[in-house]
Amino acid sequence: MTRTITVGVLxxxxxxxEHINLLRKASTHINSSESLQFEFLQVRTTTELGExxxxxxxGGESTTMAIVARRLGLLDPLREFVKVQHKPVWGTCAGLVMLAEQAAATKQGGQELVGGLDVRVLRNRYGTQMQSFVAGLDLExxxxGEVPFKAVFIRAPIVEEIIAEGSSSQGIENGVERAARVEVLGVYRGQGQQQVEGGENGEKGDIVAVRQGNVFGTSFHPELTDDVRIHVWWLRQVVDATWHGKLVAANGS
Structure with missing residues (x-):
């Protein structure tokens, strides 16, 4: 019997x-001894999100994204998807901002967030779109031993602070494993002035990739490259969570 895993892109x-194209390429790298196939779809409605x-x-502009999501009735269902159902979610650039619990340097009046990552992000860390750049990142x-990932930064945010360590309790609650502290998965040291959480010897850098439970965020745009490695890695996390039932709560909410 063939099972389908449906992955949406908001x-x-x-x-x-671009994300869907790389997801399709990445799916060909997923080895499974079981009958497994992927379906990828664009998500604009609550019905599509439910699938x-x-x-x-x-990416995009996080303030505008939040306004449009609210008008379409998607903002609260997105919060349910992330923080109650604990389904795997990946935010890139503005998507990282949307998944943060707090955001700095927002427009006047602030903005609504989906949340799920116990971090505060700083929007537009590297300036305007004219100051976009590509940098090689060592992503363990x-x-x-993998070659650096050529990360595209466009008006990129960074994680400027981890604001909570998550739940320290263990065990299973309603089929969901309670976790999880925020893991720093990527640091950019070229223009960084922020102190890396847990850095040694006063090491500095900007946190540009984090994971907490099933919630993953990157400051940069992997979809704007031909490198499928991060999409392959993430799809494997999706398979673990959905096929093998390894749902992990981001913050115990």
């Missing part, structure tokens, strides 16, 4: 098609 702004086992929130979660 299609309000940003590199939606998803996992979701990517792409892709495997030791």
């Amino acid at each position: 299609a309000l702004q940003g590199g939606v098609v 998803c086992d996992a979701l990517i929130i792409p 979660f892709l495997g030791r």
Whole structure:
């Protein structure tokens, strides 16, 4: 019997098609002894969101994204998806902002967030779109000794503070494993002035990739490259969570 895992990309702004194209390529790298196939769809409605086992929130402008999501009746269902159902979610750039519990340097009046990551992000850390750049990142979660990932930064946010350590309790509650502290998975040291959490010898850098439970966020845009490694890695996390039932709460909420 073939089982389908449905992965959505929130299609309000940003590199939606680019993400779907890389997801399709990445899915060919997923080895499974069981009958497994993927379906990828653009998500604009609550019905489409309800069909998803996992979701990517792409880049764009986070304030506008939140306003549009609210108008479409998606904001609260997104919170339910992330923080109650604990389904795997990945936010890139503005998507990382949306998944943060707090955001600094927002527009006047602030903005609504989905939440799920116990972090405070700083929007537009590196300036305007004219100051976009590409930098090689050593991402150990892709495997030791791997070549650096060429990360595209466009008006990128960073994680400026981890604001909670998550639940320290263990065990299973309603089929969901309670976790989880925020893991720092990627640091950019080129222009960084922020202190890395747990850094040694006063090491400085900007936190640009984090994970907490089933919630993953990157400051940069992997979908704007031809490198499928992060998409392959994330799809494997999705398979673990949805096929093998390893749902992990982000913050015990």
